[in-house]
Every structure is written in structure tokens, then in C-alpha cells.
Amino acid sequence: MTFLTAHPIALDALLAEVQGPDAGGTCVFLGTVRSGGEDDDIIAIEYSAYDAMADAELGRILADAHARWPAARVAVRHRVGRVPVSEASIAIVAAAAHRAEAFEACRDVIEAVKQRLPVWKKELRRDGTATWVDLSGEPVPARDS
């Protein structure tokens, strides 16, 4: 099982992993690439990952979510490679008997992804420049820009 994909995320397939006759509520979270506004003119983000660790970490994140919300079923995919503006970079789906547990499980997973997943992103602009998104401080120009 790999949670990473170089292709657009197939939401129907992801939903099929969690849905069932006992699910009364299903929560879907999509993280999408945005342009950054007129001043930024981002056309895509290039995602790179420490693949083996990212897969292992996503497995641990889902296990943690299951331990906390045992009645919820959760599935996740994260893109790697170039993701154009408006496409999803991550999809999380959570199904449970009741909506509250589905929402909470979904939120837990995206928050853990933000804190724990070894994935990095480089913003690609229309003028050909590229910038690493360094969440510890200011954006850092990429060497190949």
C-alpha cells in the first residue's frame, strides 16, 4: 500500500475505501494548489517526498486516527511531482456512523500531516522562477531557478 501518487487523486476510489452501509457521515478534505494571488502568479507546486518515510508516517498517522476514533474509517493520498493550480495535493476521506466523528478524524489526519509528513514543496511561477516553501521562515529561491 502506498499513500503517495504521481497522478491526480481518484476521489471515487478513495471514497470506496471507507464507505459502507454503517457510514452515516463522510467527510472529505481536499488540499488544493492555489495561485497565491495576482502578485505571486504561481502556476504549480512541485512536491517532493522522502517516499519511504512519508508512506510509513502516513500509515502511522492513520493508525493514530483509528486509535482515537475507532468507529471512523479514514483513507488518504498525497501527490508527489508537479501539481497544477486548482488540483488537489492531498485528499483525506473519513467515514463514520455519525458526522462528528468523521469530521474529527479528518481534521486529526490533516493536522498530523502538517506536523509530521516529510514532504516539501517548490512553488513554480509563470516567469520561470521557483521558490522552496520554507515554513520556518521566508521563502527560499531554488537553485535551479
Add this chain to the structure above:
Amino acid sequence: MATVHVRFFARYAELTGTDTTAVTVPVNATVSDVLHYVRDIIPGATTLPPRPLAALNLRQVQLTATVRDGDEVAFLPPLAGG
């Protein structure tokens, strides 16, 4: 002595000019010691932060974690998943 495989990702791979190397360190060396050895053999590694995020065998660890022969250590730029 222990041979440790070292990996760099994203911006750190650009700074070091490589995405992988190996170092031989004394028994009971720490991840911090591994970083010290890396700085000795890769000039670009001197530009890495003094205390970067690190992983040992696919799990985040503190720089004080002890390494063993055959381990994989990775130095990770600030995480940006999602």
C-alpha cells in the same frame, strides 16, 4: 565503527549538492555526530542549519539519538506536506 547512510532532501539536497552519502562513525555515535562528520566531508553541508530536523530509519528523532551500523539518517528541511 558504524557505517551510516545519510540522505538529504529538497533544499538540503541543493545546499549539499547531493542527496546521499555515507559516513563511518564511532560506536554509540549520535545523529548529531553524524551531522558533524557530514560537515567534514561535504563542503555544502556547512550551510545546513545547526540543528536540523532529523530522521533515523524512517522516524523523526532528536539529534541525541544513537545510530548503529547500517542505519539510515536523513536531514529534513522544515516539513511542508498537505
